[in-house]
Amino acid sequence: MVATNSVLPIATQASTHALAQAIDTTTESTFKFLYFGLHGRGELIRNLLAYGGAKFEELSLDWPAMKKDTPFGVLPVLYETTSDGTVLELSESQAIERHLARKFDLLGSNSWENHLVDRYYTSMETLSVNFFKVLFAPLEKRNYEAEAFYRDHLPRWIAAHEAHLAKNGTNGHYVESQFTLADLKTALMVDRILLMVPKGLEERVRGLISEERTPGLWKVKETVNAHPRIAEWKKSERHAQIDAGTKGFFKF
Structure with missing residues (x-):
């Protein structure tokens, strides 16, 4: 689902200990994702969210206006809201991927x-x-x-x-x-x-x-x-839109 507004969530300002506690004790997080309507660096993040059964929506993108408000001036950015209302701003694709993999127990058992x-x-x-x-x-x-x-x-x-x-x-x-x-x-x-x-x-x-x-x-x-949740995501209208957007952007 793509959100209709283009207002970025405001990250919670707190100590690293408080933010870590919010992550570690959350019972259910929700997510907002900021990226282009392409696969690219956003594809694995979307797949991980789907695999984890996460509640997420994609923010409507106004990149020229939003760029200055992202951590490194690049996409993707993921916003996680924990069950106590803490908002975490996650950036850099591989760091986001590892964060979600840890959350969804995808890093092995030892x-x-x-x-x-x-x-x-x-x-x-x-x-x-x-x-x-x-x-x-x-x-x-x-x-x-x-x-x-x-x-x-x-x-x-x-x-x-x-x-x-x-x-x-x-x-x-x-x-x-x-x-x-x-x-x-x-x-x-x-x-x-x-x-x-x-x-x-x-x-x-x-x-x-x-x-x-x-x-x-x-x-x-x-x-x-x-996998049932991955299969459901790949059959969705949004995934078809991203497939078409990716092929169209790169002229395939």
């Missing part, structure tokens, strides 16, 4: 599992940066950048992740049979690569990522997308 989750979650940042080069390339250079991405970056990422997923039994998870932040990040990464394919390179992509060629990654994608 220190080693936490490392594994973080390892495979953060390994996707370099892949994302190089994928963005494809998306933002001038149209006449898009296929060139895409070929470089498919040749130089994607195969290494696939090999490393497939090896780990096979060791874990190709069961759709990175850690035992738990849903984790790494699962959700991988699922959306595979979805984005399959959604944003330059014309003429469809077979190239199918030769790299498919149920037959990448069974581990494919199983993660299917497992995450089959």
